[in-house]
Amino acid sequence: MVTSNPSPAPVADERIKERSSLRKALVRPELGGMCGTVLVFTFFLLTAFDSGMFTSQGVLNWTLVSAQFAIIAVGACLLMISGEFDLSMGSMIGFAGMMIAIFGVTLGWPIWFAIIVTFILCIGIGALNGYIVIKTGLPSFIVTLALLFILRGFTIFLPQTLERKTIIGGIRDVAEGDWLASLFGGKVLTGVFQWLGDAGVISTFERGVKAGQPVVDGVPMLVVWAIGLIIFGHILLTKTRFGNWIFAAGGDAQAARYVGVPVSRVKILMFMFTAFCATVFATCQVMEFGSAGADRGVLKEFEAIISVVIGGALLTGGYGSVLGAALGALIFGVVQQGLFFAGVESSLFRVFLGIILLLAVVLNTYIRRMITGER
Amino acid sequence: MSSPILQMKDIEKHFGPVIALAGVSVDVHQGECHCLLGDNGAGKSTFIKTMSGVHKATKGEILFEGKPMNFQRPRDAISAGIATVYQDLAMIPLMSVSRNFFMGNEPIRNIGPLKFFDHKRANEITMSEMSKMGINLRGPDQAVGTLSGGERQTVAIARAVYFGAKVLILDEPTSALGVRQTSNVLATINMVRKLGVAVVFITHNVRHAMAVGDRFTVLNRGKTFGTASRGDVSPEELQDMMAGGQELATLEGSLGGTV
Ligand SMILES: Nc1ncnc2c1ncn2[C@@H]1O[C@H](COP(=O)(O)OP(=O)(O)OP(=O)(O)O)[C@@H](O)[C@H]1O
Ligand SMILES: [Mg+2]
Numbered sequence: 035m036v037t038s039n040p041s042p043a044p045v046a047d048e049r050i051k052e053r054s055s056l057r058k059a060l061v062r063p064e065l066g067g068m069c070g071t072v073l074v075f076t077f078f079l080l081t082a083f084d085s086g087m088f089t090s091q092g093v094l095n096w097t098l099v100s101a102q103f104a105i106i107a108v109g110a111c112l113l114m115i116s117g118e119f120d121l122s123m124g125s126m127i128g129f130a131g132m133m134i135a136i137f138g139v140t141l142g143w144p145i146w147f148a149i150i151v152t153f154i155l156c157i158g159i160g161a162l163n164g165y166i167v168i169k170t171g172l173p174s175f176i177v178t179l180a181l182l183f184i185l186r187g188f189t190i191f192l193p194q195t196l197e198r199k200t201i202i203g204g205i206r207d208v209a210e211g212d213w214l215a216s217l218f219g220g221k222v223l224t225g226v227f228q229w230l231g232d233a234g235v236i237s238t239f240e241r242g243v244k245a246g247q248p249v250v251d252g253v254p255m256l257v258v259w260a261i262g263l264i265i266f267g268h269i270l271l272t273k274t275r276f277g278n279w280i281f282a283a284g285g286d287a288q289a290a291r292y293v294g295v296p297v298s299r300v301k302i303l304m305f306m307f308t309a310f311c312a313t314v315f316a317t318c319q320v321m322e323f324g325s326a327g328a329d330r331g332v333l334k335e336f337e338a339i340i341s342v343v344i345g346g347a348l349l350t351g352g353y354g355s356v357l358g359a360a361l362g363a364l365i366f367g368v369v370q371q372g373l374f375f376a377g378v379e380s381s382l383f384r385v386f387l388g389i390i391l392l393l394a395v396v397l398n399t400y401i402r403r404m405i406t407g408e409r
Numbered sequence: 410m411s412s413p414i415l416q417m418k419d420i421e422k423h424f425g426p427v428i429a430l431a432g433v434s435v436d437v438h439q440g441e442c443h444c445l446l447g448d449n450g451a452g453k454s455t456f457i458k459t460m461s462g463v464h465k466a467t468k469g470e471i472l473f474e475g476k477p478m479n480f481q482r483p484r485d486a487i488s489a490g491i492a493t494v495y496q497d498l499a500m501i502p503l504m505s506v507s508r509n510f511f512m513g514n515e516p517i518r519n520i521g522p523l524k525f526f527d528h529k530r531a532n533e534i535t536m537s538e539m540s541k542m543g544i545n546l547r548g549p550d551q552a553v554g555t556l557s558g559g560e561r562q563t564v565a566i567a568r569a570v571y572f573g574a575k576v577l578i579l580d581e582p583t584s585a586l587g588v589r590q591t592s593n594v595l596a597t598i599n600m601v602r603k604l605g606v607a608v609v610f611i612t613h614n615v616r617h618a619m620a621v622g623d624r625f626t627v628l629n630r631g632k633t634f635g636t637a638s639r640g641d642v643s644p645e646e647l648q649d650m651m652a653g654g655q656e657l658a659t660l661e662g663s664l665g666g667t668v
Contacts, residue, residue, distance in 0.1 A: 058548075273525050273528075274524065274525055274526050275515035275517060277526065278508055278511070278512060278515050278526060281501070281504050281508065282504065282508075282512050282513075285501035285502075285503045285504055286499075286501045288499075289495075289499040289500065289501055290501070290512065290513070292483055292493065292495060292499040293483070293487070293499060293512050293513035294482075294484035294487050294513040295512060295513045348503070352503045352504070353503045405552055406502060406503050406552040406554040407502070407552055407555030407556075
């Protein structure tokens, strides 16, 4: 510090209205997502309570779907806040799954090695996405749209050429007992769930080979990944120096560069993180299905972006919240599965989704203006 | 006078076929306010961007504290002690004042091996530095977008001074401001100069320059007529030099000396 004179005691400015602390606590980027979550749960508790949606199996069902959305939404959220898009996320999911199958089944590599090589390959492609965007200055929308087609093309071409089919199965067999595969396909807290089943908190199977086991026998790793990524993303964004750089890079890249923020590095790293999230999604999915298909992940990029936008992020970057995106994913998952439980014609899901998206964007814009003084 | 802290010698800058600067020399001393005047497109912004590492000069030499400097990136200039408040401000309206204040220089708190942004410290410093400059924030988490133009300038200046700038470059800080806000910014410049910081103040308003300037350099179409000290030059002479000579003298009659 250069000056040493004591700072004058801050005087209350007569033009600033006192704001209640409740209002301060509420007016935050996640507010829209919080309102939406309350609304959606109220709606389904009232209309679909008896449908099985809130039994332990029902809860597991929409939790899994929401967790899937959340995994890709965290990546898309941080990338969007840093000012970029990745439309190749969905294709990346298909591609990553297919590469694990080709390495692990067709080439017969140990599955842990196949997974590691796939992660390196996909994160490398994410870096390439970022590098092209930074070097050419083209909108990431266009660059990643090209990658969307290129990756999808390879995902269809490779299995057809190597195996003469577009689905490669047999992954469950090769993944059996593998230490790394169990990080994506296994379940945790199985003991706790058995205990809950014995205690009668969750129902157990009545007969058959599984008799006595709880109907939900653990927390799937997919959910663990989702929670882990949400916590990681939230802390990175709000509590670290790098998080400030993510906001700055998306808020105004030039202004950020002027004060020495390494904008290119931040953006490329965010493209890599997005690719990482897509690959986590793909690996979990491959372990769950036991196969990789050439059509996996189609349209996932939009589902990720929709979750992020419902969660309050600004499409043009510089503003948003990982917790909001996670709530967006939850809303998305609950609505999709809830309508199914409620027996609503499945085509109406799109109508609901469109309405929610519109409402969320309007509400979020209003909240954002309150916070940032935008006009 | 002491030896200059920053010397720019025969700086040239070409953008492809455009010659934005055709050999400009300026030196800046500690504790002085050096005004850079010139009309639109004269090359003022380009010139200070070569000082601050945004542009690399096509030709010429930069001496900082007597040593030749070769800034590759803005970061190099910043760590040497040259801070710049750009015409377009380099503030991000969507972010809070304290996030902006520490952008690129975030204070760190270690928890075990992990490094975290020390929000508590950042918030305290932001509040106290801003109230020193006479601005009362609603809170450190108030978004910069909710501040007025003059307040934003002040945040930017306070930020530069807090981070120990030896040379503070201000690109047209008063151009978008009203009367009161302008006088606040000019008072801030005066205060900063008295702290021993060398200020480079860009403006096209001769009256603003005269209010705080110690020396004046006029740029015209990428060239300079040299530097004049306070007292050696009248506002009218500066005005004429900015316009490149005679034209304005004839205009002045019809405008009644209001320019
Ligand atoms: N990046 C660039 N590429 C090409 N030409 C440029 C570039 N930057 C500046 N110029 C040109 O250099 C000349 C000087 O521009 P500069 O921005 O330095 O003017 P200025 O004196 O700051 O004007 P103003 O008062 O309007 O801010 C102009 O003719 C401009 O068109
Ligand atoms: Mg300029």
